[in-house]
Amino acid sequence: MFKIMIVEDDLKIAQIVKENLIKWSFDVKVVEDFSDVLSVFSEYKPHLILMDINLPLYDGFYWCSQIRKLSKVPIIFISSRNTNMDIIMAINMGGDDFINKPFSIDVLVAKINAVLRRTYSYMDVESDIVEYKDVFLNIKDNCILYKGRQIELTRNEFKIIYILMKNAGSVVSREKIMRSLWEDESFVDDNTLTVNINRLRKKLEEIGIEGFIKTKKGQGYVIL
Known part of the structure; x- marks a missing residue:
């Protein structure tokens, strides 16, 4: 079972996404302590991360860069900040895809499955x-x-x-x-x-x- 970690400032949105992804047989972890994202990442060992840009303390770009120092786990940015500069920064920081808010759950699941197929058809899923x-x-x-x-x-x-x-x-x-x-x-x-x-x-x-x-x-x- 693939594990998805959600780093989303709006916990109501995160919970809705979690409930829907569980229906698609994903194991899902919602980050609640935004000061300790790396520890949650290390303990949970997700196969994919859904990352908001606007977060308390440090933004999603920061956490993406920190995770990229440790792992190549795929990261999909989800944000209402959808200017060309935001999208370019997300990709340049190591993001694998970008989804604008508001979004369709069906589109989100399709993108998740596509990224997982591309990533784990040839990579070991164990944590490094x-x-x-x-x-x-x-x-x-x-x-x-x-x-x-x-x-x-x-x-x-x-x-x-x-x-x-x-x-x-x-x-x-x-x-x-x-x-x-x-x-x-x-x-x-x-x-x-x-x-x-x-x-x-x-x-x-x-x-x-x-x-x-x-x-x-x-x-x-x-x-x-």
Whole structure:
């Protein structure tokens, strides 16, 4: 079942759209906290997003650009702002289609189905994002996004943060991390892992992520 995420300022409209899409066998999530759209996106893992332009706090263009740093999930803009400039901006920011308000539900469903066919006839529908406490790890691009700031990671840095974020809240031993990096830790100088961890911490601090990776003496590392 395809999952649709609705980011719409008018919750009455969002609810009407949701009820109609459910009739077409879509799973639907309406965003209600407009300050935390990325977290909802990461948790829900939608296959398509319906995005209004006029939103509280940040507009739809902003959220589209933030999501595009993490994912190529299709985004259809729905808005009463229908000047040529608005449509051009929507497409340039990464939107896949644009629908003017007011709109027909039948037209909306037709456009949704068309975009889904184009997108998922050749793409994997699984999410490429791991998220913990507003830190987003893009698996495909080996990069970290935090509060609009982004850094690229080396292969080893990515593997370290990936295994720690997948096991967030649990201590991961140095041996397990080294096996994930080099398969057989007996051929690796123990200091090599320490160097990689320290380099990773410095990169995280550069974009404001302080104290993300904790050391558990004699045990390993943990993200809390």
